[in-house]
Amino acid sequence: MAMVATDAAAATAPAPAPAADGKLPEAEKPAAYASYNGASAAGAGAGTVARSRGGGGGGVVDSVVARWRREDMLDKSPLALHAAAAVFALVALVLVATNQHGDWMMFDRYQEYRYLLAIAALALAYSLAQAVRHWRRMRGGVDPISGPSGRLIDFAGDQVVAYLLMSAVSAAVPITNRMRSAVINTFTDATAAAISMAFFAFVALALSAVVSGYKLSKQTYM
Secondary structure (H helix, E strand, C coil): CCHHHHHHHHHCCCCEEEECCCCCCHHHHHHHHHHHHHHHHHHHHHHHHHHHHHHHHHHHHHHHHHHHHHHHHHHHHHHHHHHHHHHHHHHHHHHHHCEEECCCCCCCCCHHHHHHHHHHHHHHHEEEEEEEEHHEEEEEECCCCCHHHHHHHHHHHHHHHHHHHHHHHHHHHHHHHHHHHHHHCCHHHHHHHHHHHHHHHHHHHHHHHHHHHHHHHHCCCC
């Protein structure tokens, strides 16, 4: 009888009055509603955190990839620059050595052109040796010369040969300009082209010296 009375009282109890805006009071909201909204808020917060972490991780990955690309470029640039210098020096050497047209148009009659020929040969030998060395290093993964010594040789050798090339170009330019002011022919054209090739070889070795200097400055001794 007591149980029946309790159920009857519950059935006849008045329902809670809604608020002015038609919503149930906070205390009267079903538990399922509260748990659902709590889960949604928690999920939204977790998604925001995950997105923020994902963005930071993407920035770190991009930074690492950019660093790898930069190091790869610095690793390959000595081979490309020395190979380019060897090609330019070879062209300059051939142009000077074959510039023989009789009478005054003989390169060996002028010490400036003999000096240009000698320096072009030196630049060719040095650049070719360095290109072969770096090719073997990249192919086999082992540098014939140890790391610190190799970087120092690159830095010093590139600067010395680049300076010699520039001095040869500076010596050959004035006499070539004097000749071309009087006459322009095959001889003066060939010497002008040889000077240009020697200058391009100087640029390639100068850039290689910059790369070598950067690597040397980043070298650790611990």
